Amino acid sequence: xxxxxxxxxxxxxxxxxxxxxxxxxxxxxxxxxxxxxxxxxxxxxxxxxxxxxxxxxxxxxxxxxxxxxxxxxxxxxxxxxxxxxxxxxxxxxxxx
Amino acid sequence: xxxxxxxxxxxxxxxxxxxxxxxxxxxxxxxxxxxxxxxxxxxxxxxxxxxxxxxxxxxxxxxxxxxxxxxxxxxxxxxxxxxxxxxxxxxxxxxx
DNA sequence: CTTGTATTTAGATATTTATCTAATTATCTT
DNA sequence: AAGATAATTAGATAAATATCTAAATACAAG
Numbered sequence: 001x002x003x004x005x006x007x008x009x010x011x012x013x014x015x016x017x018x019x020x021x022x023x024x025x026x027x028x029x030x031x032x033x034x035x036x037x038x039x040x041x042x043x044x045x046x047x048x049x050x051x052x053x054x055x056x057x058x059x060x061x062x063x064x065x066x067x068x069x070x071x072x073x074x075x076x077x078x079x080x081x082x083x084x085x086x087x088x089x090x091x092x093x094x095x096x
Numbered sequence: 097x098x099x100x101x102x103x104x105x106x107x108x109x110x111x112x113x114x115x116x117x118x119x120x121x122x123x124x125x126x127x128x129x130x131x132x133x134x135x136x137x138x139x140x141x142x143x144x145x146x147x148x149x150x151x152x153x154x155x156x157x158x159x160x161x162x163x164x165x166x167x168x169x170x171x172x173x174x175x176x177x178x179x180x181x182x183x184x185x186x187x188x189x190x191x192x
Numbered sequence: 193c194t195t196g197t198a199t200t201t202a203g204a205t206a207t208t209t210a211t212c213t214a215a216t217t218a219t220c221t222t
Numbered sequence: 223a224a225g226a227t228a229a230t231t232a233g234a235t236a237a238a239t240a241t242c243t244a245a246a247t248a249c250a251a252g
Contacts, residue, residue: 003109003112004109007103007106007107007112008107010103010106010107010177011103011104011106011107012239012240013099013100014240016099016103016180019180020180023180023181023182023184024184028198028199029198029199029200030197030198030199033199038240038241038242039241039242039243040198040199040200041199041200041201041202041241041242041243041244042240042241042242043199044199044200044201045200045201045239045240045241046240047199047200048200060248060249062198062249062250063197063198063199063248063249063250064198064199064249065198065199065200069180071181074177074178074180074181075181077177078174078175078177078178078181079174081106081170081173081174081177082170082174084112084115084116084119084165084170085119085167085170085171085174086119086167088119088120108209108210110210124228124229125228125229125230126227126228126229129229134210134211134212135211135212135213136228136229136230137211137212137213137214137229137230137231137232138210138211138212139229140229140230140231141209141210141211141230141231142210143229143230144230156218156219158219158220158228159218159219159220159227159228159229160219160228160229161228161229161230
């Protein structure tokens with residue numbers, strides 16, 4: 001689990017808002033785009049970072065590309081933060 | 097709770113490593129500095145961002161400034177991620 | 193097989209960020 | 223008060239990042 005990609009991806013408000021939208025269910029890129037004042041090209045850039053962090057998955061459906069949340073990676077992220085909350089024992093080797 | 101500052105602060109590997117050091121207990125800036133290959137000035141910059149996010153607190157002790165972890169904010173951060181994992185109901189208004 | 197729609201990629205630009213060196217501030221010690 | 227030590231701030235710079243427009247790719251429908 002590359003913590004660096006993960007936290008970098010979470011650092012941007014637009015990307016966090018994308019994740020928030022996907023909580024309710026999968027959405028095609030175009031539907032996501034309607035919620036933001038930036039271009040689709042810019043959103044594609046954000047999608048790339050989210051995919052790199054494996055926070056989202058994609059599936060092509062016809063001419064649409066449908067994005068969905070990868071909840072397990074979000075759990076991992078929360079877990080990484082919790083690890084910072086005490087027991088050095090529970091340490092996992094990690095280049096972050 | 098300004099999510100933006102929080103996630104920005106967590107996005108940098110050096111800062112996460114600082115937090116990891118502080119898990120074991122408070123440390124003066126100088127002791128922290130020994131763990132890193134960068135200048136103390138650069139570390140000061142990281143300290144500023146961590147303080148802005150309220151992830152650390154400081155206390156002057158003589159000529160030393162002692163840093164310690166603010167665990168409750170780390171818990172908040174983990175909580176924000178968990179909120180992304182389902183119930184839109186549990187939503188809290190947040191400009192992030 | 194051409195036209196239209198959805199999405200991404202390429203390339204450019206302005207802003208932000210991590211880092212450095214040098215200077216400053218704060219405290220301690222003698 | 224003067225000098226030494228700890229830490230921060232100021233100012234500069236190189237690298238990373240978010241954004242844009244324009245071009246490219248992928249699929250669907252006539």
